[in-house]
Amino acid sequence: xxxxxxxxxxxxxxxxxxxxxxxxxxxxxxxxxxxxxxxxxxxxxxxxxxxxxxxxxxxxxxxxxxxxxxxxxxxxxxxxxxxxxxxxxxxxxxxxxxxxxxxxxxxxxxxxxxxxxxxxxxxxxxxxxxxxxxxxxxxxxxxxxxxxxxxxxxxxxxxxxxxxxxxxxxxxxxxxxxxxxxxxxxxxxxxxxxxxxxxxxxxxxxxxxxxxxxxxxxxxxxxxxxxxxxxxxxxxxxxxxxxxxxxxxxxxxxxxxxxxxxxxxxxxxxxxxxxxxxxxxxxxxxxxxxxxxxxxxxxxxxxxxxxxxxxxxxxxxxxxxxxxxxxxxxxxxxxxxxxxxxxxxxxxxxxxxxxx
Numbered sequence: 001x002x003x004x005x006x007x008x009x010x011x012x013x014x015x016x017x018x019x020x021x022x023x024x025x026x027x028x029x030x031x032x033x034x035x036x037x038x039x040x041x042x043x044x045x046x047x048x049x050x051x052x053x054x055x056x057x058x059x060x061x062x063x064x065x066x067x068x069x070x071x072x073x074x075x076x077x078x079x080x081x082x083x084x085x086x087x088x089x090x091x092x093x094x095x096x097x098x099x100x101x102x103x104x105x106x107x108x109x110x111x112x113x114x115x116x117x118x119x120x121x122x123x124x125x126x127x128x129x130x131x132x133x134x135x136x137x138x139x140x141x142x143x144x145x146x147x148x149x150x151x152x153x154x155x156x157x158x159x160x161x162x163x164x165x166x167x168x169x170x171x172x173x174x175x176x177x178x179x180x181x182x183x184x185x186x187x188x189x190x191x192x193x194x195x196x197x198x199x200x201x202x203x204x205x206x207x208x209x210x211x212x213x214x215x216x217x218x219x220x221x222x223x224x225x226x227x228x229x230x231x232x233x234x235x236x237x238x239x240x241x242x243x244x245x246x247x248x249x250x251x252x253x254x255x256x257x258x259x260x261x262x263x264x265x266x267x268x269x270x271x272x273x274x275x276x277x278x279x280x281x282x283x284x285x286x287x288x289x290x291x292x293x294x295x296x297x298x299x300x301x302x303x304x305x306x307x308x309x310x311x312x313x314x315x316x317x318x319x320x321x322x323x324x325x326x327x328x329x330x331x332x333x334x335x336x337x338x339x340x341x342x343x344x345x346x347x348x349x350x351x352x353x354x355x356x
Contacts, residue, residue, distance in 0.1 A: 007072025027314035044338030048096035053174030091120035098127030137248035179213035195329035204266035211273035226309035228252030300337035
């Protein structure tokens with residue numbers, strides 16, 4: 001997998017910053033580290049790391065016999081004639097898959113709900129994909145993408161359901177590159193192992209990768225997820241002790257986290273290893289983005305939400321005590337997205353049709 005990621009043009013580990021004396025003081029912390037995923041191969045989020053590995057899994061029936069992952073994705077360019085890619089997205093996953101499709105000279109369709117802002121749709125279009133707008137929620141877009149699958153229309157989804165599990169599992173496995181980089185960067189700077197890790201949730205794939213990574217290396221930090229109160233699907237699942245689907249509309253402005261159903265393949269790790277979930281309203285998320293700017297972190301709304309969640313926990317002694325944190329914890333925040341693009345004249349998009 002490392003060879004596959006390193007084969008993509010311009011690969012380099014994303015930045016891990018630890019120069020936050022203001023946050024250290026504000027949170028009474030030993031250290032605050034932020035893994036900044038605002039520039040992966042020119043894309044403003046971490047999603048392409050998982051999508052690239054999942055793409056290999058999804059294309060398994062179409063791959064040339066003489067190709068292997070260590071040959072790299074660019075070696076497949078022009079060799080998958082007749083294949084096209086499908087996905088549903090809140091924005092970042094669709095943009096990532098569209099980037100990969102362009103790299104491989106494949107057509108790509110991305111299904112989005114009408115809740116996804118125009119500027120997010122425009123980013124997907126800019127990578128050469130066709131955007132299909134589906135009335136309803138992200139879950140409705142997922143259903144539409146699944147219905148469009150044919151032998152040569154290949155679905156690459158980062159959420160899962162019964163009968164569709166291998167590809168989303170590969171997404172989470174792909175994210176281990178981010179965590180491997182993070183651990184190597186912390187070790188190289190003699191930084192302490194994190195006591196607290198804060199991660200944006202969505203359907204939970206990245207959080208499951210975080211939990212699995214630290215278990216694999218024999219560490220046991222407190223792992224806290226953050227999601228919008230208007231789309232708190234993981235919190236609902238934990239409360240019910242089973243996956244539940246939230247009914248729409250899901251109208252949070254925290255673009256990228258507006259998901260109504262926890263991923264089936266992520267759920268076992270989340271259920272066993274997620275220590276707490278913080279649900280934020282939009283104003284609290286905006287306050288986190290303001291705090292990020294004050295720290296000279298040029299990140300997006302999901303990252304701002306992670307900072308807001310850490311702030312809500314660490315400024316309150318009772319909450320720290322409930323989590324069992326040490327007096328001066330070492331904190332790791334996963335900043336998973338970059339700033340949203342400025343609004344532009346909105347292009348038009350096809351609505352969902354029966355024959356997609």
